[in-house]
Amino acid sequence: MEDRSAELRKRKKQNDDCISDDESTRLISTDGNTPKSTFSYEPLLKLIPYRHIVIFASAMLIYSNVNHGQFLHDDIVAIVRNRDVVGNTSLTNLFKNDFWGTYIVNKKSHKSYRPLCVLTFRLNYYLHGLQPLYFHLVNCLTHALVSVLTSVVSHKVIYCRYEDRGKNLAFLVGLVFATHPIHTEAVANIVGRAELLSALFFLVAVLLHNISIKCDSRIVEVVTLSMSVLTAGCAMLMKESGITVFGLMFVIDAFNVYATFNVSKMCATVWKIFRVVMIMAAMSSILFLRFYAMGWTKPTFSSADNPASKSPFLKTRFLTYSYISWVNFKLLLMPINLLYDYSYDTVPLVDCFSDYRSIATLAFFTTSFLVVLKICRKCLLYEFLTPEAWGMLLLILPYIPCSNIFFPVGFVVAERTLYLPSIGFSILMVCFIKNYIEVKSRSASHILLIALLAFYAAKTWERNKVWQTKEALFKSGMESAPDNPKIRYNWANYLRETHRYEEAVIHYEEVLKLQPDYPGALNNLAVILEKNDSTLERAREMYTRLILIVPDRAEAYMNLASIFNRTKDYEKAADIYLKMMSRHMYPILPTISLAETLVENNSLDSAESAISNLLFQFCHARRDERVLGLLAERRAALKLNNNRQSKQCFDEKALFTRALLLYARILHSKGLFEESETMTQSVLKVRKQMEG
Template sequence: MTAGWREKRPAVPGLPPLQPGARHAVLAALCVLCYSNSLRGELVHDDVWAIVNNPDVRPGSSLWSVFSDDFWGKRMGDNTSHKSYRPLCILSFKLNILLGGMTPVYFHAVNMCLHTAVTCLLMYTCERCVFQETHLAFLTALLFAVHPVHTEAVSGVVGRADILACLLFLLTFLSYVRSVGRCVSEDALPSTESPGSLLLSLLLGTSAMLVKETGITVFGVCVVYDALVLCRRSLTHHLSSSRPSGLVNICSPFMKRAALISGYVLIIMSVRLWLMGGSMPLFSEQDNPASFSPHVLTRFLTFSYLLSFNAWLLLTPVVLCYDWQVGSIPLVESLGDVRNMATMLLAGVMLVLSLRCISSLQRQEGWEVLVGMLFLVFPFIPASNLFFRVGFVVAERVLYMPSMGYCILVVHGMGRLCSVAGRWGTTLLSVSMLLLLLIFSWKTVSQNNVWLSREALFRSGIRTLPHNAKVHYNYANFLKDGGRYEEAIHHYNTALSLYPRHASAMNNLGTLTGSPEEAELYYRNALDINPQHNRALFNLGNLLRSQGKDQEAQALLKDSLHYGPHFADAYSSLASLYAEQKRFAEANDVYVKGIENCPDNSDLHNNYGVFLVDTGEGELAAAHYQQAVQLKPAHYVAMVNLGRLLRSSNDNEEAESWFKRALQVTRKVDVLTPLGALYYNTGRYQEALQVYREAAALQPHSTDIWLALAQVLAVAGRGAEAEKMTLDIISRESSCIECYRLLSAIYSKRGNYTQALQALDWALQQNPPDISVRAELYFSQGNQLRELQQLDRAFQSYKQAVELNPDQSQAWMNMGGIQHIKGDYATARMYYQRALLLNPGSKLLKENLAKLDRLEKRLAGGA
């Protein structure tokens, strides 16, 4: 293999000669030093959607789904899919989780190691195929290692797609170059010496594309490098000769390679388009405003300026931001815009570089500029909007691969300047390069801190691009998730002031306002901007449902599902609406369809389980609760629901294990109280006291928790403590009916029936609105009066109880007992029989009726 003839040039002074192993060690150490602080980072921004919320990444998911879904876990044929097909990158995430779980440090460590590998491989590529001097290859790798524009790709885990694609890009290029034989004479082009290496390059290039779409550009680089570098001596000789008649035969080896590569690219691109379902991804205006402009001149000028903007980011990466959408870079709408000067300057630079390439090829000098141009331009073509619309304005991570060409060009220029600058000039240039490396290293380390957490990232966006509506919107979402609603409202409003057509900001504002009328206005405004905004449809539907407008709510929720068939919350809301209307079959159908479309949504499985419990399908409900936990091991709500279901079936031991498992996730009141109730109902009072005390410490103002604690104390024989605690609750909340009932029970247990009766009188004075509660109070009042032998008053209390609740069998029986004692056997029989109708299995009622029969017979016999 050869890369052509190379000219000798002076090395850059100031760089001591190093052995290959030492050079690799220095590069690895530099990469670790620059990115070691990124290891403390969380999974932020796109990492959440590509890893945390991506069902395809989970260890239990099907491998087939990795190859049938897009990068974010959506079906490739779905209208809402971004059509980003990167299965090999997803597999790397799955492997990460398999070996280290969801711990972020391992994700970041892999990214850092991959960046180190790319850096070392770039140096090797430059040594073999670009520079003659190893110092220049080493310097290129040093510049690449520390370039700050790489921080998004390395510190953001999702950037692994770019790093891994770059690694495969270089391996493909090297394998292709290795497959081409030496140019032994000017009479023949180099043949394909190693078909195996050529086939390997096809496999590696395909893998690069399956990591990220830009990986396919390596085939273009390989073919052009083959023609202009590997074959250029023979081609130049024959093109300049007077007898080009045999040129076709001479070029046959190259043409075969080029035809093979071209045909193969055509095939894999066809397969790629087929996987997309015959449609391109749908982006909104805020994703790429220029592409939505109706004016051709605006689109041309803006896209041209964006090329110079990306070039400037490579040249001086001072201002870096995770998002450059929605107002970050205003459209270039006229020829008089001063930014067109930057476009013209870039065009001039590219023209000069192109002329330099042509000149070098003609003189058969060097090819550093050519390779630099190839590595710079080809990987950037997919992001240029030249062939199709992309979903971003500027994205720093897409500059990871093109930056290789930038580094080659910069170092080549440095080498050329050193060759003509003299000793002092060379020293000055070397110091300048060292200073540049130090500044870039400092900037990289500093920029890594931005990616450590969601808040740090979003706050940096506000500082860097305060006129960007998207960064205000993202920061507002973060504040909203953290319960900082006032700050969130401020940033949503700022986003709308910068971009009034931001439908999502309008929708989210509606969720934060306390006024239903204002919320409805926000939702409807969002739908005016985007009638297909499924979350605004969902929120408006839920709002109208809460207002009793079920028919309109139903239509909106159906529309939400129509435009967002994978929106699990909408399925739950629509099914819940049907269930409230007793339309259980339709509710069940909605849940089933929702689980078909969103099989990996744990909340949907949990909500379906609740529905199944309510409709008497407990066994099936348990299966869905368990599925929810399997999908989301931290889903403590499903664990608690499963524990309650098992508790209702008297499977107390299994129920307790689920409650305790939920407590391992979070020690919330919602988990502690059902466990405390289980302990209370199974007579484990000390454990119940311990659990309820912990719950009370978490919610010290909760009446229900303190009341439950007092009840446990009462049944545990600690009546004095229970009484004191209950009176303390009443002092804070005098309308607590259950407190008076508990106080009455405590006094009654002591035999203080007068005090027990007084507590019930206090409860009745609160006039509880619930009829059944008042009936129970009158019944308890009757019991206390009966203990005081005030039978007439007790009878009246029982009578008031049955007037309020005619199904109170015990009150009817007690009324019969009073009449029995008073000798009114006929009336007593009537009350006993009424009670027996309500409770036909009562032995005591049957015994009392039998006693009446014997008494009446005795009286009849005596007469």
């Protein structure tokens, strides 16, 4: 035991010497050698006394060209069409629905539970309505604050042993983070606010946790630790990846137990172990509440969103997920070819070890393992977390939720999910320049740093332009990934919306060559083709294919019936509607319109079948026993099923009376005058109720 204490004192002395020596104020390089020169940017940084203001202003300036952008891509569903945002629901619904406004336990829900982020959207809408400028402005301000907080955390937590020199290093970390092009999707795309706010609360939680470790008062320690746990919970309610701050706090506290272990101070050690237990208990409790809110259900995604997750082969999933980690790191390292959607085969599956991508992945993970091993050895030797260790932790831990390690996610690669891991990357980048470039050539490190920041700023400014309009976004996707069916489909949709129908047809057909069973492309191509009588037959073929692929798509049935109606093939049109009704789909207005057309063409039996099916399925008809009895009698005569009953109702009673009057007309045309009179009396009864 005495030998252990002596060893600890020796290490402490080495540690103190390493930190306090003026010639060695920088962190020991990863090779363990004595530094050859001092890492110094004082000549440059003395000109900038207000570092945080510079970082904030830089972030705001670089993203100033996105403020006049439109609602794009996911913004339409998550904001413009989301009733939780535009105020058509109560505030409590924000905690019952997912990020997109779907009930969280619904099978169709993506289970993205971010109520606090949705609340900020709702506040935006309450103050300024659906004006994109203010939504974008909040995103830019949040990113600027996160950039400043990144510098603050770097100074107060990561480089706290470096005194004034730590401010300079932290300033560089903040600038690298503020300008990195990988953030354009998170900042310029309004729904990326979830990443921004989660990172904001993540960093605040780290600061509070650091205060709880360093403070002398036990009361202050408990309060700040509790506040850090609460803030971490808020980070998770902004975006799921926020939960990883608990993992970071766990590692910090666990390492603190190791570094400060002293047999003579067992009470203090027990308390530190208790802190670790409390952090894990808090994380478990929050995860429990998270899954409880989801109704203990898992999200379901299509194979297009994450092809590897649907592969039946474990080897393919393992190799592909591993390769995707390398792809994400390349995006951080070389943010040159950026893309707004990586679905389908944009990143092809890796299914064999001989694939060159497997070799690249193996080299990446081998190098990473060796670097992590060296960093860990140095941390254990000097008994404190080095900046490199912090960078690695902040890079790896926030990436875990989107890595497919524990559960499949709804995307292959998403640039916005790299927002939080890029904090760790920024720290590692500064460490690399400091430890490997500056020690060889100070001027080279200055040039490299300036060139890096200039490239980042220019690339970010240019990439922001892509997120300003729908045309620019979709066109950029076409230039980067023309073989992605979803990207080409989005471009075709834009062409259709701008009435460039001939071009749209070409691109829809290309989509179907890439993905023959793409429902949206089939439907939208058919919609264009049916505008011209010469291509009406092709439109009919498209709708028929669509019904085979998606049997419950009511729109396809209605459009196909409309085509038969235009070609005066009323019997086939009626058959289509009857098939649709057999699948429990009852479109009110189209069915009424079809029945009216059939009456005009003396197809009375088909008209009666359609309208009686409609009336029988809706609960308003049950208010009149005479009508119910008549419907049952007539349906028996037509050999229609009387057993199925729906609890649905007409949205408008006006449509209900129109359907009853039409049925009365059909019965009158068939010579069933008494039955017709019964329907007419029912109409009068409903009208009185409407007037009352």
